[in-house]
Amino acid sequence: MVALVPTEAPGDERGAFLNFIETQRQAVVRASYGLTEEQAASRPSVSELSLSGLIKHCAEVELNWLRLAQGRPNERQRSEETWGEAFRLVDGETIPEVVAFWQGVAKETEEFVRSVPSLDDTFPLPPAPWFPVDGRVSVRWMLLHLVQEIGRHAGHADIVRESLDGKGSFELIDLEKRTS
Template identity: 45%
Template sequence: MTTPNESRPTPAPTTGERAELLQTLVKHRGFLRHTVRGLTDEQAARRTTASELCLGGLIRHVTLVEERWARFAVGGAAAMGTPDPDWQAQFRMADGETLAGLLDEYDRVARHTDELVATLPSLDQDHPLPEAPWFEPGARWSVRRVLLHLIAETAQHAGHADIIREALDGAKTMG
């Protein structure tokens, strides 16, 4: 059996807090990747619960979220770009998308994030959050807080993926 971290190399060597944050993010990315192992594109696009979520859509979503928050870490809210008004579309596989292509893009974004964390001058660098009803007005997030958010987001969706996969074919990531 492959372990969740075998699918991609660990980030560039870092130490201390940065290493611990990256190791945790890599672990949860690995769980998510492990959950989709061996699936066809059709299986990855299939909804297996009452939710709109599918496994390929979850990979797509965490990739987009990680990419946007990495841009925020460097350039603030303006660097995040405008979110797609059809935000639910990011939870589905688009016509012509493949699971392999989504995973390749996820790896590209992950490598960029890992390098960014390893090279930013400080995890304390912060920016005002974009205006949104779910953010406190005037709040700011540091790079550290962004990383904690990415870890939580990835872990939460890895759990969703595990449920979807088990409903699809009985396979379980954990257990």
């Protein structure tokens, strides 16, 4: 998980998008490296954000966009009542389980992106006050959005981690290299 630049970086647009998204995924997960479940679940600021919650949220957001693009129902769709559970581990969930779930979503995202006929293919946006009525976006837009969304949360994860023990991203990369 250490590579910030993939060992293989295909020059095609799909490969570039997938590599940028994977780099952001790694940054979010890396922020929890070496912490206990309790430390990763802690909220060191007035925010509700925790490292384990950020990992789960990013995984579920990616799944949601993938299902929208595929035109399939989201098996983890959140309701107003369960929305908050997307930001914390519940019912005995662990970081390794959530990371494994996200890895499965990532694999499925890659398979979908590589198989879609065109990144210009569109799909409908869900009803929401922040989306236009009957709006549509392209697969390319979805990929850009995932880079933005996961990247934003990678920054959150850095801040949460630094608040816990003062370790920044590059220190975590070095720690990971020494222990793997």
